[in-house]
Amino acid sequence: xxxxxxxxxxxxxxxxxxxxxxxxxxxxxxxxxxxxxxxxxxxxxxxxxxxxxxxxxxxxxxxxxxxxxxxxxxxxxxxxxxxxxxxxxxxxxxxxxxxxxxxxxxxxxxxxxxxxxxxxxxxxxxxxxxxxxxxxxxxxxxxxxxxxxxxxxxxxxxxxxxxxxxxxxxxxxxxxxxxxxxxxxxxxxxxxxxxxxxxxxxxxxxxxxxxxxxxxxxxxxxxxxxxxxxxxxxxxxxxxxxxxxxxxxxxxxxxxxxxxxxxxxxx
Amino acid sequence: xxxxxxxxxxxxxxxxxxxxxxxxxxxxxxxxxxxxxxxxxxxxxxxxxxxxxxxxxxxxxxxxxxxxxxxxxxxxxxxxxxxxxxxxxxxxxxxxxxxxxxxxxxxxxxxxxxxxxxxxxxxxxxxxxxxxxxxxxxxxxxxxxxxxxxxxxxxxxxxxxxxxxxxxxxxxxxxxxxxxxxxxxxxxxxxxxxxxxxxxxxxxxxxxxxxxxxxxxxxxxxxxxxxxxxxxxxxxxxxxxxxxxxxxxxxxxxxxxxxxxxxxxxxxxxxxxxxxxxxxxxxxxxxxxxxxxxxxxxxxxxxxxxxxxxxxxxxxxxxxxxxxxxxxxxxxxxxxxxxxxxxxxxxxxxxxxxxxxxxxxxxxxxxxxxxxxxxxxxxxxxxxxxxxxxxxxxxxxxxxxxxxxxxxxxxxxxxxxxxxxxxxxxxxxxxxxxxxxxxxxxxxxxxxxx
Numbered sequence: 222x223x224x225x226x227x228x229x230x231x232x233x234x235x236x237x238x239x240x241x242x243x244x245x246x247x248x249x250x251x252x253x254x255x256x257x258x259x260x261x262x263x264x265x266x267x268x269x270x271x272x273x274x275x276x277x278x279x280x281x282x283x284x285x286x287x288x289x290x291x292x293x294x295x296x297x298x299x300x301x302x303x304x305x306x307x308x309x310x311x312x313x314x315x316x317x318x319x320x321x322x323x324x325x326x327x328x329x330x331x332x333x334x335x336x337x338x339x340x341x342x343x344x345x346x347x348x349x350x351x352x353x354x355x356x357x358x359x360x361x362x363x364x365x366x367x368x369x370x371x372x373x374x375x376x377x378x379x380x381x382x383x384x385x386x387x388x389x390x391x392x393x394x395x396x397x398x399x400x401x402x403x404x405x406x407x408x409x410x411x412x413x414x415x416x417x418x419x420x421x422x423x424x425x426x427x428x429x430x431x432x433x434x435x436x437x438x439x440x441x442x443x444x445x446x447x448x449x450x451x452x453x454x455x456x457x458x459x460x461x462x463x464x465x466x467x468x469x470x471x472x473x474x475x476x477x478x479x480x481x482x483x484x485x486x487x488x
Numbered sequence: 489x490x491x492x493x494x495x496x497x498x499x500x501x502x503x504x505x506x507x508x509x510x511x512x513x514x515x516x517x518x519x520x521x522x523x524x525x526x527x528x529x530x531x532x533x534x535x536x537x538x539x540x541x542x543x544x545x546x547x548x549x550x551x552x553x554x555x556x557x558x559x560x561x562x563x564x565x566x567x568x569x570x571x572x573x574x575x576x577x578x579x580x581x582x583x584x585x586x587x588x589x590x591x592x593x594x595x596x597x598x599x600x601x602x603x604x605x606x607x608x609x610x611x612x613x614x615x616x617x618x619x620x621x622x623x624x625x626x627x628x629x630x631x632x633x634x635x636x637x638x639x640x641x642x643x644x645x646x647x648x649x650x651x652x653x654x655x656x657x658x659x660x661x662x663x664x665x666x667x668x669x670x671x672x673x674x675x676x677x678x679x680x681x682x683x684x685x686x687x688x689x690x691x692x693x694x695x696x697x698x699x700x701x702x703x704x705x706x707x708x709x710x711x712x713x714x715x716x717x718x719x720x721x722x723x724x725x726x727x728x729x730x731x732x733x734x735x736x737x738x739x740x741x742x743x744x745x746x747x748x749x750x751x752x753x754x755x756x757x758x759x760x761x762x763x764x765x766x767x768x769x770x771x772x773x774x775x776x777x778x779x780x781x782x783x784x785x786x787x788x789x790x791x792x793x794x795x796x797x798x799x800x801x802x803x804x805x806x807x808x809x810x811x812x813x814x815x816x817x818x819x820x821x822x823x824x825x826x827x828x829x830x831x832x833x834x835x836x837x838x839x840x841x842x843x844x845x846x847x848x849x850x851x852x853x854x855x856x857x858x859x860x861x862x863x864x865x866x867x868x869x870x871x872x873x874x875x876x877x878x879x880x881x882x883x884x885x886x887x888x889x890x891x892x893x894x895x896x897x898x899x900x901x902x903x904x905x906x907x908x909x910x911x912x913x914x915x916x917x918x919x920x921x922x923x924x925x926x927x928x929x930x931x932x933x934x935x936x937x938x
Contacts, residue, residue, distance in 0.1 A: 228583075269663075433546065437663030454705045458659045462707035464535055464586045466548055468506050468579040475576050483582060486506065488535050488546050 224460060228467070230428040230482055232313030237429065239274060241301040241441075241456060244294040247277055248412040249284045253292045254420045261293035270435040271303055276427065278309035283412040285309065285425050300443030303436045309405055313428040313482075316405055319421050320348065320397040321373055321383040327396035330376055337372045344401035345369060350391060362407045363416045369400055370419040387424055387480070430470065430481040433488065434463075463487040502550045504534065504581035505557040509545040510574040511565055533564065534584075544576075554578060590701050591694070591714040656698055657705040665705075673715075679784055680729040682719070690718045732786075739786050739794050746782065746796065751775040754805050759880060762818050766880045767891040774812075778804050813871060813881050823875055830872035831938050837865055838931040845920050845927075858923050859916055865930045866909055872938050873902075886910060902933055 224239040265271065271294070275287030284291050285307070294302045307314065323330065327349040334340060334347060334356055343357025344365075358368040376398070377383060383398075391397055403423055411417045440456050466488060470481040535548040545565060551557035558578055656668035670691055677687035694714055698706065706714075712734050720727040739746045752775040759765055766774065781804050786794040809815045814826050841861050863885065870888040871881040877895060881888050889906050909926055912918055918926075 226585075440663055455657070455659055455665055458657075458703075458705040458707045458710070459661075459663060461587050461589065462659070462661055462709035464548075464584065466504075466506055466581045466585070467583045468577070468581060472577075472579070474508075486546070488506075488537050488548060 226429075226465075226485075228429055228483060230313050232311065232428065235311055235313055235428045236308065238279075238306040239431070239434065239460070240304055240306050242277065242282075242304045242306075244291055244299060244302045247275070247282050247284050247291055247302075247304075249288050249291055249417060250408045250412040251288055251418040251422050252420045253288050257289045258292045258296070261289045262296055265293055265297055265438050269438050271438060271441060272433070272435050274303045274305040274431050274434055276425070277304045277306050278409070279306045280309070281409050281412060283309065283409055285314075285408070285423075286427075288420070294441070297438070299438070299441045301441050303434060303441070305431050307427065309409070311428075314405075315426040316403060316408065317387065317424040317426060318400045318402065319385040319387060319424050320399050321376075322386050322391065322395045322397040323376055323380040323383050324395050325380040329379065330396055330398075333375050333379065334372055337368065337375070346397075346399040348391060348397040348399055350396070358401070362403070363411050363418045363422075365401060366403075366418050366422050369398070373398060385421055387478075426480045428481060429467070429483045429485055430479060431485045431487075433486045435487070460487075502532075502552045504584055505549045505551055505554060505578060506581050507545075507547045507549060507557065507561045507578045508576040509547070509561050509565055510576055511543045511545060533560075536564070548581060548584070554580075587707075587709065589710045589713050590703060591697050591706060591710050592717055654695070654699065654704060656695065656703075658708050658711060659705060660708045668706075668711075673711075675780070676730070676733065677715070677719075680719075680726060680733060682722070682726060686722065690715065693718065733783055739782055739796055741796055741798060741801065746779075746801075748775050748779045751778050751782075751801070751805070754778075754801060755809070758802075758805050758809060762815075763823055763878050764818070764875075764880045765878055767887075767894070770880065770882055770887070770891070774808060778808050781808070809880075813883060814875065815880065818875075823878075827872050827875050827938060830868050830875070831934055834865060834868040834872065834934050835931065837861060837868070838927050838934075841865075841927050842924060845924050856917070859913065859918060862909070862918075862923055862926055862930075863913055865927055866906075866913070869930050869934060870906070872934070876938055885913075899937075902937060905929055905933065 225236065226238070227234050227236045229235075271290065273287070273290070275290050275294075276285045277283065278285060291302065327347065331340070331347060331354065337358075338345070339357040340354060341356070343355045345356050345358055347354040347356060358365045358372075360368055373383065386397065400422065403418070408418075408423060436456065436459070440459065464487070465485055467483045467485045470479050470484045472479060474484075532550045533547050534550055535546075537546040545561070547561055547564065549557045549560055551560060558575060561575065561578070657665050658668050659665050673691055673694075674684075674687050677690065678684065682690070694711070697714070698704070712731070716727045716731055719730050741750070752771055755771060755774050755778070756765065778801075782796055782801065785796065785800070810819075817826050817829075841858060845858060867885050867888075870885065870892055873892060874881045874888060879891060879895070882891075889910050892906060893903055905926075912922070912926065
C-alpha cells in the first residue's frame with residue numbers, strides 16, 4: 222500500500238508517501254530511551270493502534286522521526302509499520318537540535334563542563350540568562366554527541382533531569398546546553414555506519430506532519446491467516462475509507478507546539 | 489436615516505473547519521463511526537470520528553463562521569451525552585482529500601456517498617478522488633513504488649455452494665475484517681423496498697466490479713458508497729433510505745445513537761437476571777437480530793432521526809430471547825428445575841435405547857435410526873451442561889458443543905467424549921456396540937457433571 226501526496230509548500234512542491242515497510246529494513250540514526258520504548262510497547266498493546274507514522278528517508282531508509290515507535294515495532298515482531306516516506310534532501314526539511322535545560326546555578330555547571338571540555342571556543346553552547354559561553358567537545362558527529370551526553374549526565378546528577386526545549390528560550394532560574402549542529406549527511410552516515418547518535422540528538426522539522434493516522438496493530442502483524450489475506454490488501458482498503466484533511470501548522474495543540482507548515486489528519 | 493444594506497449578509501460562503509473536542513466520558517460514551525448528517529444553524533458535520541479511549545471527538549464541520557462551528561461542535565457533544573471539556577483545535581481546513589473508492593471508479597456519473605444531501609452543494613468539496621484544492625494537493629495510489637513487507641496473496645475461492653464468486657472481505661473503520669455477507673446485504677436491500685431480482689443484480693454487480701478490479705478486500709465505506717450509487721440509479725429516495733439505514737446515528741434512544749453494543753449490553757443484562765450468559769458468537773447473533781428488528785421498525789419512518797423507546801427495545805430483547813431454548817421455561821420455573829427436567833429426560837432416553845438396542849443384531853438396519861436418539865441424548869446433555877454452568881444454549885448441537893469446549897469448567901474426558909460423538913454423528917454410521925457405549929457414557933456424564 223502506498224499513498225502519494227504532493228503539497229505546495231514554502232520551499233516548493235513537497236512529495237511524500239504513506240507506506241507499509243518492514244521495520245527490520247529501517248535504520249535508526251539515534252539511540253532510544255529504554256523507558257520510552259517500554260511505554261510505547263505498552264501503548265501498542267493496550268490501545269492496539271500505531272497512532273502516528275514513522276518518518277523515513279526514501280533513499281537510505283533512515284528513521285528520521287519515530288525512533289521509539291520503530292524499536293517498539295521491532296520488539297513486538299510486527300511485520301510492517303506505517304511510514305511517511307520523504308525525500309530527506311528536500312530543502313524544506315529542517316534539522317535542529319534540542320536544548321537541554323536545567324534548573325540551577327550555571328556557574329556550578331560551568332565547572333562541570335570545564336572538567337570535560339575546552340571552554341572559550343567551540344561548537345557547543347552553555348546558555349545563561351546573560352551570556353552564551355562556547356565550549357569544544359572532542360570527536361566528530363556521533364562521537365562528539367557521546368561526549369556531550371557524558372557531560373549532560375553529570376549535570377543531570379547535580380541538577381536533576383533536564384527538560385528538552387526546541388525554542389531556546391530560557392525560563393527563570395534555568396540555564397541550557399545547546400548541542401553542536403548536525404548535518405543531514407551526518408545523520409545518514411550515522412544510520413549507515415551504525416555509529417548512531419545518543420537519544421534526542423536531532424530534531425527534524427518537516428513541511429507537513431501526519432497526525433492521527435491510526436493503524437490497528439493486529440493488521441501490522443501481517444497474520445491475517447484467518448482470512449487468507451495479505452495484510453497489505455486489508456490495510457489498503459482500510460486507508461481508502463479515510464479522508465485526509467490538512468490544517469495550518471505552526472500552532473500549539475495540546476501543549477505541543479508544531480513547527481510544521483501544515484498538519485495532516487486522517488479522519 | 490441611513491438605509492440598511494443587505495449586501496453584507498447575502499449568501500455567506502461556508503468553510504470547512506476541523507475541530508478536536510476533549511470530552512469527559514460519561515456512562516453512555518458510545519459513538520457511531522459512520523458518516524452522519526446533522527444540520528444545525530447552518531453547520532453540518534461532514535465527518536465525525538470519535539476516540540473512545542481518549543474521549544475525543546474529531547469533526548470536520550461546514551460552517552459560515554468559526555464561532556458557529558464551535559457552537560455546533562459543542563452541541564454535537566451534548567447530543568452524544570458527553571460533557572465538552574476543551575476544544576483543542578478549531579482550525580480552517582486547508583485541504584480536504586476524500587478517500588478513494590475504486591468500486592466507483594467506473595461510475596463517473598455518480599457522486600460519492602458523502603455528497604448526498606446538503607454536502608453536495610458545498611462549494612469547497614469536489615467529487616471523486618480529486619482533492620478539494622486540486623492545484624495544491626495531489627493524491628495518487630501506486631502499488632509498485634516501494635517494496636512491500638508482505639506479498640499480496642491470490643484470491644481464495646469460496647465454497648462451491650456459494651456460486652463461482654470469490655470471497656469478498658470487508659474492512660471496517662475499527663480494523664475488523666469480516667467476510668462479505670451476501671444474505672445480510674440482500675436483507676438490507678429488501679428492507680428498504682428493493683425488489684428481490686434487483687437486489688440480486690446489485691450484489692452480483694458488486695462482485696463483478698471487485699473481480700474486474702482484482703479487489704478481494706473492500707472497506708465498509710466503499711460498500712455503502714457502491715450500494716448507494718447503484719440505488720441512486722433506480723431511485724434517489726432508495727439511496728437516501730439505504731444511507732439512513734446504515735448510518736447508525738439515525739436510530740436513537742433517549743437522544744443518544746443506538747449501537748449493536750448497547751443492545752448486546754441489554755441482552756446480557758436480561759440474561760443476567762436469570763443467572764445466564766451467552767457465548768460471544770451467540771451474543772453477537774442475538775444482538776444482531778434485535779438490531780435488525782429495530783432497523784426494520786426505523787424503516788417505517790422517514791427523517792433524519794428515529795427515536796426508539798427503551799420499552800420497545802426491551803420488548804424486542806425479551807421476544808428474541810423467548811425464542812431461545814428453555815428461556816421461557818427458565819423465566820417461569822428457574823434454571824435448576826429446567827436442568828433437573830433435562831437430566832430426567834436424558835435418563836429416560838438412555839434407558840429406553842439400552843433396552844431396545846440390546847435385542848437388536850448389529851447388522852440390523854434399524855440401528856441407524858438410533859443415531860437420531862444418540863443425537864437427542866447429546867443435545868440434552870450439552871444443553872443441561874451449559875445451563876448448569878449458566879450459559880444459554882442455542883438451537884444447534886454443534887454450536888453448543890463448541891461453546892462447551894471453550895468452557896474451562898468442562899473436564900478433559902468430557903471434552904474428548906463430545907469431540908468423538910460429534911465426529912460419530914457427522915459420519916452417521918455406527919454399530920450397536922458403539923451406540924450403546926456412547927449412550928451409556930452420556931448417562932454417566934449426566935450423573936457426574938449435572
